[in-house]
Amino acid sequence: SESRPRAIVWISLLFLLLVAFNGLNVVNSYIGRDFMTAIADRNRGRYVFFACAYVGVFLVSAVIAAFNRFAEERLRLLWREWTTRRLMDRYLANDAYYRLSEDAEVDNPDQRMTDDVKMFTQTALAFIVLSLGATITSVSFLGVLWSITPWLVLAALLYAGAGTGTAILLGRPLVRLNNAQLQREADLRYALIPAREK
Numbered sequence: 001s002e003s004r005p006r007a008i009v010w011i012s013l014l015f016l017l018l019v020a021f022n023g024l025n026v027v028n029s030y031i032g033r034d035f036m037t038a039i040a041d042r043n044r045g046r047y048v049f050f051a052c053a054y055v056g057v058f059l060v061s062a063v064i065a066a067f068n069r070f071a072e073e074r075l076r077l078l079w080r081e082w083t084t085r086r087l088m089d090r091y092l093a094n095d096a097y098y099r100l101s102e103d104a105e106v107d108n109p110d111q112r113m114t115d116d117v118k119m120f121t122q123t124a125l126a127f128i129v130l131s132l133g134a135t136i137t138s139v140s141f142l143g144v145l146w147s148i149t150p151w152l153v154l155a156a157l158l159y160a161g162a163g164t165g166t167a168i169l170l171g172r173p174l175v176r177l178n179n180a181q182l183q184r185e186a187d188l189r190y191a192l193i194p195a196r197e198k
Helices: 004-041 044-102 109-148 150-197
Strands: none
Touching: 004 044, 004 109, 044 109, 109 150
8 A cells, every 4th residue: 555665664663662672671671780789789989880871771761662652653543544544445435335234233334434443453553562572572581581590481481371371361251341342332322423413
């Protein structure tokens, strides 16, 4: 589509910002270690140096996090605009809206196109960014843990596996409830349209 070049730029920028942010987190872990060591050793010079480094890394991380959020929002808006345009074209082509209004399985297609596209792009992109960020963080910090002891890597993997399994078991029923909520909200909005026209 015509949005592809811009989307590639924003995706690339988002990836680079995630890598930079996670790299700074790793650097921050080492600075924190040396900072605490300087406190324990009562070494004033090293304490001041690592305190300044700590503040510097924090400020750079804050700037990168802000740009990261901006890039994510720009990409989400671009994706939402493209998806909405495609759905509207298909909805209005060949009288598809008449056929959809007669189909009992499809409820409130006009409402769904706006709200569901927003929800889909927002949730899907947040999930992708979180997954990518978690993968980069895991790879980065697994190296740090491995340098301490391989047992920490095994403990972290077991902990993450148990947490993921529990989240899947507890979250599965929420999908059905979320769909029911969206359907009822769309029905309410559709029912209120005639009240506005009176």
